[in-house]
Amino acid sequence: MTHVKICGLIDPDLVRFAAREGADWIGFNFVPGSPRRVTPEAAASLLLQVGKARPVALMVDPTDAEVDVIVALGFPVLQLHGAETPERLAEIKARTGREVWKALGVATRADLDTANTFVSADKLLIDAKPPKDAAYSGGHGQVFDWAILDGWQPAAPWMLAGGLTPDNVASAIAATGAPAVDVSSGVERVRGLKDRELVRAFIRAAKQP
Numbered sequence: 333m334t335h336v337k338i339c340g341l342i343d344p345d346l347v348r349f350a351a352r353e354g355a356d357w358i359g360f361n362f363v364p365g366s367p368r369r370v371t372p373e374a375a376a377s378l379l380l381q382v383g384k385a386r387p388v389a390l391m392v393d394p395t396d397a398e399v400d401v402i403v404a405l406g407f408p409v410l411q412l413h414g415a416e417t418p419e420r421l422a423e424i425k426a427r428t429g430r431e432v433w434k435a436l437g438v439a440t441r442a443d444l445d446t447a448n449t450f451v452s453a454d455k456l457l458i459d460a461k462p463p464k465d466a467a468y469s470g471g472h473g474q475v476f477d478w479a480i481l482d483g484w485q486p487a488a489p490w491m492l493a494g495g496l497t498p499d500n501v502a503s504a505i506a507a508t509g510a511p512a513v514d515v516s517s518g519v520e521r522v523r524g525l526k527d528r529e530l531v532r533a534f535i536r537a538a539k540q541p
């Protein structure tokens with residue numbers, strides 16, 4: 333069954349709801365400028381609501397000091413969604429001992445070759461490239477051409493992101509064979525605010541047999 337991450341929750345009731353509905357991971361966003369950003373203080377209480385889901389800390393080009401604050405909160409997984417290099421990823425992994433995922437925006441096969449240079453990533457999160465004028469690197473609801481994934485041999489376990497919604501996630505899984513999917517804006521009606529019915533519909537559509 334496909335695994336599901338719901339990313340960018342800011343409300344404790346929604347966190348509890350997503351976990352009860354079967355989300356495997358719940359992402360908390362520490363990215364400056366994002367409408368989904370939470371402070372470490374807010375994250376500490378949100379973390380109490382995750383139930384059996386695994387919490388994931390989404391960061392962009394974090395400093396060591398920023399990483400240390402997040403690790404001290406107890407996050408088992410860090411998602412790097414910036415311009416981190418394979419060397420920086422390996423450094424963060426060694427420094428923290430945590431699971432570290434690398435997110436990459438892709439549009440071509442060459443971008444997938446770049447993704448495969450992150451050999452020490454615990455997961456490759458394959459996303460669309462952000463719009464050119466975007467203030468932050470993800471969460472824009474952009475879909476990329478899934479056909480570029482045909483025949484791709486990922487260097488690590490991977491997951492699909494980028495413009496997924498309750499309406500397209502089943503086709504996305506069928507087209508790409510993605511073992512896991514990630515969504516942020518596709519389960520919002522108002523930017524930055526998750527919608528219960530969309531969260532439920534997304535998880536059900538992704539996990540349907």
Ligand SMILES: O=C(O)c1ccccc1N[C@@H]1O[C@H](COP(=O)(O)O)[C@@H](O)[C@H]1O
Pocket residue numbers: 339340359361363366367368390392413435457459468469470471472473474493494495496514515516517518
């Ligand atoms: O959601 C954000 O605000 C965000 C900000 C900066 C980097 C990544 C962000 N979100 C991640 O982007 C992808 C795709 O999101 P969407 O479903 O297309 O809206 C997903 O991995 C989010 O975790």
